Amino acid sequence: MFLFLMQAQAFEISKKSDRLVLSGACEEGKSIYSSLAKWSRNAKTGKTCDPGSVMDQPGESCNFDITDCVPEHVVKYHGATPEVDGPNCWNLSLVMSNILPSMRYSTPEEMNFYMRPPLCRALKDGEKKEPGDVGAIRQIAGVGKTNEYHGFIYIDEKIAYSKNGFSSMAPYALQTLDKVYKTYEVPNKQECRQNVINAKSSKCGQAVAFYRCDSMENYLKNNQNVPDQVRETFKGMDAAENCVQEALFKGDALGAEARKNLRETGLALVEYLKDAKNKPEIAKMKPDERDFMLGSLQLRLAALGDQLQVVAMDKQDRETFTAAGELRHISEMVQASAKQLKKGAR
Known part of the structure; x- marks a missing residue:
């Protein structure tokens, strides 16, 4: 249960079973409820949250069920x-x-x-x-x-x-x-x-x-010039990062299969980029598209390497230490390939 101050009023946001409840002064609560509902609409959550349904709630102190007014991430992870x-x-x-x-x-x-x-x-x-x-x-x-x-x-x-x-x-x-x-x-x-x-x-x-x-999904959908190999790398990275998240919230070291998938996804991209300047699908990409795609992957690999380093230190796990170093090295190779492509395009 979390208490936070809002102007002179104290509000509680608490989890009751699987529901998220905002408690406090009614007028302030109604304003917050309306903003949360708009956030849910903007995020296209598909949830139904009608601010009008609470506007006539009487009294000075109110409880508002905001479960359907926020993205699912908030329902699951608040607190x-x-x-x-x-x-x-x-x-x-x-x-x-x-x-x-x-x-x-x-x-x-x-x-x-x-x-x-x-x-x-x-x-x-x-x-x-x-x-x-x-x-x-x-x-x-x-x-x-x-x-x-x-x-x-x-x-x-x-x-x-x-x-x-x-x-x-x-x-x-x-x-x-x-x-x-x-x-x-x-x-x-x-x-x-x-x-x-x-x-x-x-x-x-x-x-x-x-x-x-805007979302990465929309970007990839609207940019048909992105090569299939690069799209597959994003899919592989997404799957691997989901495994990393699961390990972080369970307190486990990253499993051998997840480490293997991360390494192989990164190395496949490095291999693909070795002769990228001669690949017609790369040539079709606009320079800013290419720089964004490769920059995104390079930074994700580097950040994952940093995260695995923290996990390795916490768990004193030698294999995770090794995986962290490998990812950072792969990230550097992707960065070098991107620089070569940029240099060759001038």
């Missing part, structure tokens, strides 16, 4: 923690945006890579935010320079969905947006909490930018 360190805020943002398939450690490079076209676009200053948009909190590191610091899912100005850290003790949680900002020290100033980080944000220390994203 939950993995058994092993790794799954973090950036990963949650990318999973909830349907860019990545499974929960694991995501690198800051991965977050930064995806928060731009073709999958994500930056909201303009003053543009209305929508439930489900991604908030990226960044450290101001100099003129025009920022470092990724935290990621979360924006729902409205009162509430967000976030995992505050990569620790196995940090739960996935619906929480106030103000709590997210305070946890990551974003000053309560307009220039620090606007849609974009610009010259006005230079003295914030930390500031937030917002993004609207």
